[in-house]
Amino acid sequence: MKAHMAVLFAGAGLLVWTMPVLAHHSFAAEYDADKAIVLKGVVTRIEWMNPHARFYIDVTDDGGRVTNWNLELASPNVLTRNGWKRTSLQIGDPVTVHGSLAKDGSKMANARTVVLPDGRTVFAASSSGNQ
C-alpha cells in the first residue's frame, strides 16, 4: 500500500499519511477487486459522512443515456489523514474514478483513485487490497 500511494502522489511531489486503510466491513464481500472499472462523470452529490464518505456521479454513455453511480471512499477520518478536505470534491466537478465494482450488480463502486478536474490523481483511501 505504501508503494501504491507513493506512486499515486509522485506527480504531485507529496508525502502522504500511511495509516493502514481497512473498512468496518469485509471489502471483498462487497466489492470485487478483479472487476476494475473506470468511470468518467460529473459529481452530483457528496456525502462527507461515516462510515464511508461517498460521492455520486452522472455518467453519460455513447447513446446519451445518463446513469448515476454511487462511489465509496474511505471514512472522512481516513481521507482527512490522507490530505483530503470535505471540499476536495465539488458538485459539478468532472472526474474520472478508478475503482472496483460492487458484487451485487448495483451501480456502486469502491473508488481507488480519483482524477481531479485539473488532471491530478489522488488516492481515494479505499480499503481494496488491504484485506
Place this chain on the structure above:
Amino acid sequence: MKKRFTRRILAALAVAGIAAGASLSAASQEAAPRAKSAEKAPPGPAPRTADRKIDFSGIWSADRNFTFDIHDALKKGEALPLQPWAEKIARERLSKDDPEALCLPTGVPRQAPYPWRIVQTGTHMFFLFEGNIHSYRQIFLDGRKHPEDPDPTWYGHSVAGWDGDTLVVDSVGFNEKFWFDFAGHPHSQQLHVIERYSRPDFDRLDYEITIDDPGAYTRPFTLHGHSTYQHNEELMEYICNENNQDVPHIVGKDPRNRYSKPQKPSGGSR
C-alpha cells in the same frame, strides 16, 4: 479552479508534514522527545505515573491481525482450537451479519481499523475507540473484583493488576453477540480474556491476549499483537451508523476467508 486546487495541495502538504513527523505548535502533552531532523531518533523510555507505574496513556495504532482473522495473531504454525460447533458457525456466518458491518461494537479482543486512545488514572483505565463505534472500554484499577453474576455485555467487566511493569487485565461477563474478526470466529458467554500489556519504550505497546472459552474452544490460546504510538494525532469523530449503506450490498463471505466457499451474486438490491 486553479486556486481551489492550490488549496487542496496546501492541505495535503500540511498533512504530509504531520506524516513526516514535523513538529507542530500544538504538540500533545504526552508527546515524546522527537528528533526534528528527517532521521528518526530512537524512542524514549515508557513514561511512568507519579507512583512509578507504567503509564499507557496515549493514542495507539490498530493491529490489523486483530481485525481480519485472529489466526494472524497466533504464533506461527498454530491454529485456533475451535470446537466443532464453533467451526461450523464460522463457516456459516455471512459478512452481512457481522456486527461490525452493522456498526455494532467490536467486543474484545477484536480491533477496528482506527486509532484508539488509552486514558489511565489511578483507579481506572479507559480505551477510547474512534471506531468501529465511537465507544469506550472501562477497566478498573482500584482492586475491585468481578461481580458475582455480571450482565453479559459487549466489552465485559474488566479488572486489572500489575505483574511488575506488565498490566494484567482480566475480563468476564461478555455477551456472545460480537465476532472475533471478519472471519466470524465465535465465542460463548463463558469467554474469559486475560490481557497482558507492556510498554517496552515510548512508542510501542505490546499485548498478549489469552482467550479461555470452554464454551467454544477446546483449550485456551494466546494472541500476540502490538500497537505504535501515534505522534501528533488525535481521535476524530466517527459515527458509524450515520450513513451505513454497505450491508444490503455485502455478498456471502470474504473470498479470502479461510472458510469461504464460492458465492453467486445475489442480483442486486436495487
